[in-house]
Amino acid sequence: MSKLVRLEIDGKPVEVPAGTLVINAAKTVGIEIPAFCYYDGLTLQGACRMCLVEVEKSPKLVTACTLAAAEGMVVRTQTPQVVQARKAMLEFLLTNHPLDCPVCDKGGECELQDLTFRYGLGESRFLETKVHVPEKQWSAVVYYDAPRCILCYRCVRICKEGMGVSALAVVSRAVDSEIAPNMGDHLYCDECGMCIDICPVGALTSQDYRYQTRPWEMKHVGTICTHCADGCTTTLGVYNNRVIRGNNHDRTGLNGEFLCVKGRYAHDFIAHSERLKCPLMRVDGKLVEVSWSQALAEVAARFGGIRSRGGKFGVIGSTRTTNEENWYLQKFAREGLGTGNIDHHRSGDVISLLSALKGRADALAATSDLYERKAALVIGSDLAQQHPLVAFQLRANWRHHESHIYTVTRGPVREDAYSRLRVRAEAGRELAAAKSLRQALQAEPELLILFGDCVRGAAVHELVEFGDSLGIPVRYICLVDYVNSRGAMDMGLTPGLLPGYQPAAAPGLDLAGMLAAADLDALWVVGANPLKNAALAAERAFVVVQDLFLTETAARADIVLPAACAYEKTGTVTNVCGEVQRLSRAVTTMGAKPDLEIFRSLAARMGLDLGEPETDRVYAEMRRQLPVPAAGEAARGVVASAGDTLFTSGTLGRYCGVLRNVREAPGGLYQ
């Protein structure tokens, strides 16, 4: 803690740590100093002059956003001179600002409107014709309207500092100044929309939301992004049962205001025209629409028949369904169908990590560690592409705390630009390469190790041994792919482990084993697409698929049940760091049902009493004592990341128009 200094603002005594900016010191005693260019966490710009205040002994007004509080300083924020300066600054900003407010996306949540309302002149003395420049489209998602721009540089800074992309710059001078994209007339960037979100006015607007509605007409639903495993909160703007925007400007959730292109824009799959809204049943070789009751009755009857004659089931779960659904599904499989053949697509070896840690819960990192730990080692992941929030937090940590980053990857990654040491390693040689950093790592006070799917099985044990041998506190993050990849493992969607990684009495087949078993009688696939790249050996098996779309797997099914997506249900999901977060329902799609509801209906029809999902109990127990699965458990099944980029999201990504449309975006791993 740095030493405290005492100063006086508007007659109020204020005590803040030395180095605190006056603008922030004022906040601590409830005094607002208006600002445009100042933004928490970004470098100081001093561009807008909105924050001018009077400081005793200073001959001129001073920008409170660049002035560090000092002992004995006397600041005044309400003097006639300050009030006049604010009026003048706003009048100046408004000289060429169009009177767009009634149609501007930002109307109602615009900082220029708000500050003009509070501090403005009330009357315009400006009679000349305003300079007008036509609006430009920079990419599939980003639009720029220069006349609305107040040149605060927030977008330029968030893109450079926050994202590490540097796609934006200010060009020209005086009345012609405007923001320009890196490719002259278009953007080549992450398409994250952070610049749009941070813009205090409506100068930057996004394809999905522009001219759709007024901010106050929407319902705002905070829920968890359904794409990668990082677990960002996205606040969905819902109008007429339609999601029309995603942002997290209110900084709820562990991501603060960060969202990547997926959390912000890739919600358009919800209303995709190919969305399944009616159950399908195979009749004479063709899938035809049937009623829910007919479809459920058929599944219950066929499952019941196969169970009573001792047939062989296979159950494949999802990395996007909730913990409650996953818990229920494994219980359904194990108790209701009497099978241990249950698995899902595993993308990171969490099981080996837990088994190597031998119950040391404090060696598992939390998302907050990404921003707080003094050093991080990234092994085998292109974070900016695969784990955008993780990349953003590590970068913020480096910017704000000068943390040390080490990368071991098979190709260039964005972290290279600021990592202390970087090693290129061919696939399979990552662990050995990481070990070559021993000397540097040992000198760190503490370390965070993030590893991708290239470190699995025995290599995870070796990695943990290496971490232990460094003699410093080490925490781990096993990188997995999707929103509830972690939860699927926690809830026992694995052949050998029950919820909470407890050993199963009778381990069953893994995913590949099920697909290869020629004698399988029934395959039940929930929210997964295993037949995309693989064949089902049991040609006669009765296949039931619950999904949003007619995927390759669903197309092979005998019964397809239309499922609700994560934005259409409640429940919990668990992110890459094991943090359990709650979904909220934003919209509903007529005809589709949440998977849990489908499970329950089937259970009822089959006369099964499976009880209520016990996810809370499972997590409480895991917190009380971190489970230690047997080392051999991880060997059951395959661990392989799907290798999604910023612009893909498994099968779901194919139905996100926005991800397919951002042609300007780089994408691709290790480029």
Place this chain on the structure above:
Amino acid sequence: MTFSPELEARFEKLLKSYPEGRESSALVPMLLYAQDEIGAVTPELVEEVARRLRLTPAAVESVVSYYSMLRKHPVGKYHIQICTNISCQLTGGEELFEHACRKLGIGNREVTPDGLFSIEEVECLGACSWAPAIEVNYDYHHKVTPEALDRLIDSLRKLH
């Protein structure tokens, strides 16, 4: 992009003149020197300087578009910059500018067909005490009359 050995040497010296990690401060002088050699700040030059200073081309473009002395199009061998700001305006700067245009048959920011001369109307050159002032490339000329300007242009032309 290749530069003359002299320019390369200059760059090298420049890059060493700033504290470590602040090399991008060399941006403006580098652009100016390179412009002198190449004649203009071309897109290739922007790319090259960006690469050397580890900036994005957009960031370099941002600076280029800000400074009027950084030019995207080549000027004449003798670039005549005539001040029409207040002191010079009061002492005949505007007439001088018009006279130059007539004499060379070109307008503001245009180049004579032989590529020898170009004219630019500029703001205060900081030589108000000796207004009207003009600057030909990097050389100042003070209290310039239309006749003196004629003589200057003629003498320069004779060199070729």
